[in-house]
Amino acid sequence: xxxxxxxxxxxxxxxxxxxxxxxxxxxxxxxxxxxxxxxxxxxxxxxxxxxxxxxxxxxxxxxxxxxxxxxxxxxxxxxxxxxxxxxxxxxxxxxxxxxxxxxxxxxxxxxxxxxx
Amino acid sequence: xxxxxxxxxxxxxxxxxxxxxxxxxxxxxxxxxxxxxxxxxxxxxxxxxxxxxxxxxxxxxxxxxxxxxxxxxxxxxxxxxxxxxxxxxxxxxxxxxxxxxxxxxxxxxxx
Numbered sequence: 082x083x084x085x086x087x088x089x090x091x092x093x094x095x096x097x098x099x100x101x102x103x104x105x106x107x108x109x110x111x112x113x114x115x116x117x118x119x120x121x122x123x124x125x126x127x128x129x130x131x132x133x134x135x136x137x138x139x140x141x142x143x144x145x146x147x148x149x150x151x152x153x154x155x156x157x158x159x160x161x162x163x164x165x166x167x168x169x170x171x172x173x174x175x176x177x178x179x180x181x182x183x184x185x186x187x188x189x190x191x192x193x194x195x196x197x
Numbered sequence: 198x199x200x201x202x203x204x205x206x207x208x209x210x211x212x213x214x215x216x217x218x219x220x221x222x223x224x225x226x227x228x229x230x231x232x233x234x235x236x237x238x239x240x241x242x243x244x245x246x247x248x249x250x251x252x253x254x255x256x257x258x259x260x261x262x263x264x265x266x267x268x269x270x271x272x273x274x275x276x277x278x279x280x281x282x283x284x285x286x287x288x289x290x291x292x293x294x295x296x297x298x299x300x301x302x303x304x305x306x307x308x
Contacts, residue, residue, distance in 0.1 A: 085239070120237070123299060123301050124285075129295065185230065186287075188232075188240040188241070190238050193237070
């Protein structure tokens with residue numbers, strides 16, 4: 082099973098709402114990633130979890146709050162978002178997140194988020 | 198910025214033709230990977246080439262890497278309409294495990 086699943090597929094939320102994006106993998110990967118992608122742009126790294134610990138935060142605003150409850154699950158909690166946060170949010174996983182590892186990232190299909 | 202640059206930004210070819218896209222990057226790398234993305238969906242890994250490799254093949258794909266020029270190319274031979282997608286290179290900096298994606302090439306293969 083080389084699948085990363087993400088829910089929901091689409092999400093519309095107001096600027097005062099609180100919502101969560103979910104990501105799951107059952108490949109035994111110990112590194113999980115959140116990316117943000119705007120239309121016609123490359124994915125931009127937001128967070129990296131390695132062995133359930135946050136190892137990289139790319140100076141993401143605090144209105145985005147990641148959580149890794151266990152090695153298979155990754156959440157992204159959203160609160161008080163702005164319209165410019167509308168984007169495709171991609172989750173990925175890889176075997177392990179250690180330095181100088183040569184690894185393939187497996188991506189989920191993404192959640193398309195619209196903030197009104 | 199560490200971000201790689203890809204060219205061309207967009208490419209339109211006829212089915213059966215070859216497609217070549219290029220990626221340039223700025224810092225030393227451990228490896229470089231190519232991904233495909235269909236119309237705003239998730240990325241699919243195509244091929245990984247290590248910094249000590251110069252060329253790699255996978256089916257109709259051929260990737261070259263020139264670390265002295267900090268550049269890579271992806272060749273898709275005998276293209277098909279199903280190859281229509283955006284293609285991204287991704288590089289990691291030596292000493293990190295953070296991948297940075299290039300700007301991407303949007304390929305359109307006309308049937």
